Amino acid sequence: MSIGEAAAQSGLPAKTIRYYEDIGLVRPLRSANGYRAFDGKNLQALEFLARARSLGFSIEECRELLAFQADAERASADVKRVAVEHLARIDAKIAELTAMRRSLADLAERCAGNETPDCAILRTLAGA
Numbered sequence: 001m002s003i004g005e006a007a008a009q010s011g012l013p014a015k016t017i018r019y020y021e022d023i024g025l026v027r028p029l030r031s032a033n034g035y036r037a038f039d040g041k042n043l044q045a046l047e048f049l050a051r052a053r054s055l056g057f058s059i060e061e062c063r064e065l066l067a068f069q070a071d072a073e074r075a076s077a078d079v080k081r082v083a084v085e086h087l088a089r090i091d092a093k094i095a096e097l098t099a100m101r102r103s104l105a106d107l108a109e110r111c112a113g114n115e116t117p118d119c120a121i122l123r124t125l126a127g128a
Contacts, residue, residue: 001037001038001039001043002035002036002037002038003017003018003028003036003038005038006028006036006038006042006043006046009043009046009047010043010046010047010049010050011047011050012046012049012050017046020046020049021036023059024063025045025049025059025062025063025066026038026042026045026046026049027042028042045066048065048066048069049062049066052065055086056086056090057082057086061082061086064082065079065082068082107120107121107124108121
């Protein structure tokens with residue numbers, strides 16, 4: 001199948017598929033005229049990548065997960081380790097965003113939000 005068909009079936013833009021090829025995540029066949037030819041295995045990898053990326057896994061984590069997927073002798077503990085480490089980073093980011101939200105909500109609450117020039121948000125950002 002062509003890159004357009006692979007894009008339609010996987011839900012990934014053709015540009016992303018080309019990028020994944022450039023970095024070695026997928027390796028479509030090439031026809032005599034140089035066009036990419038995606039087979040079922042490539043399509044499965046693209047769908048796998050789309051789902052993994054939608055969960056926020058990095059490109060390198062996706063590479064590792066694809067390798068696990070291809071290895072029938074893999075230990076599920078290794079796969080779980082990747083997921084748990086990613087989950088810890090998500091939890092840390094949530095905590096960071098929660099703290100950021102709390103600070104910004106406090107600043108917004110302290111700003112009068114009227115016609116006067118005095119603004120607690122600007123004072124705080126200016127370090128005053």
